Amino acid sequence: MKTGYLIDMDGVIYREDQLIPGAADFVEALVASGVPFVFLTNNSAPTPEDLAVRLRHLGIPGLSSRHFYTSALNTADFLSETHPGCTAFVIGEGGLLAALHEQKIANDAIHPSYVVVGEVAASMEKLAKAHACIERGARLLATNPDNWCPVSNSETRPGAGATAAFLEASTGRRAYYLGKPNGYMFYRARRLLADMVGGAPDQIVMIGDTMETDIRGAVESGLYAYLVLSGSTQIESVGDYVYQPTRVLKSVADLIEEVKSGKPSNRLDSPVFTHAVVKRGRSGNRHQTDAEHPQKPRPRPPMTR
Secondary structure (H helix, E strand, O other), rough: OOOEEEEEEOOOEEOOOOEEEOOEEEEEEEEHOOOOOOEOOOOOOHHHHHHHHHHHHHHHOOOOOOEEEEHHHHHHHHHHHHHOEEEEEEEHHHHHHHHHHHHOEEEOOOOOEEEEEEEOOOOHHHHHHHHHHHOOEEEEEOOOOOOEEEEEOOOEEEOOOHHHHHHHHHHHHHHHOOOOOOOHHHHHHHHHHHHHHOOOOOOEEEEEEOOOHHHHHHHHHOOOEEEEEEOOOOHHHOOOOOOOOOEEEEOOHHHHHHHHHHOOOOOOOOOOOOOOOOOOOOOOOOOOOOOHHHHHHHOOOOOOO
């Protein structure tokens, strides 16, 4: 049975600028065994080439851009497929700008079809410009729903979801959120795996460290969902979710022998979860979704004499 892997990066392969123990051996086993895999990240800032260079510096060489699929690429694919010839006013960094340019989606600061929001330290001037574009009819699109992203064990940074939420509040318009857990991200990633092997693998596994994005998206897309405990999710909180991972692993190191042998292991199948609620880390919603709030009406313009 041929298995393909979709693999989250931060919290699964590395944390900050350190590889998670066993991650390099896991990727080496995938390459040596000819197993198709794609790294799937909600971070829209880097290009695939940037990510390949980063992993090389961390100790995982030999990967090409085809092994990476970002929310920026997903956004560009979505727009080119659903609205050919559209234009965009972009609040984002190089990876998003490059992805849109590759799909010939022109930058438009006058009357864009979309305001597209990714990871960036947005200035108030740019936010005001985006607000004005939405007021003139542009639709609001975010590359991913992350309100914040971990930088270290004790530090976070604002995510695309937070910027989109600002514009939702100022305009009264709801954003559409791509990236994980949106099914379109998984649909395109499955196509990439199929292109690698000349046909769809018999089964596809999503490996991630976040219940709200990696695991939810995999479950809703009909994929196997492997949760690793090397990142943001604590085992005590897993039982709080209606959807559950197929397996829970300490890290990707637990899959090395399985990949080498081609035989699935039951050594670390998901444990039986208790209903004890243990809250750790930062409070508040980490992710925005398009179903998070009821539809808000567009504010009426002020009365004039």
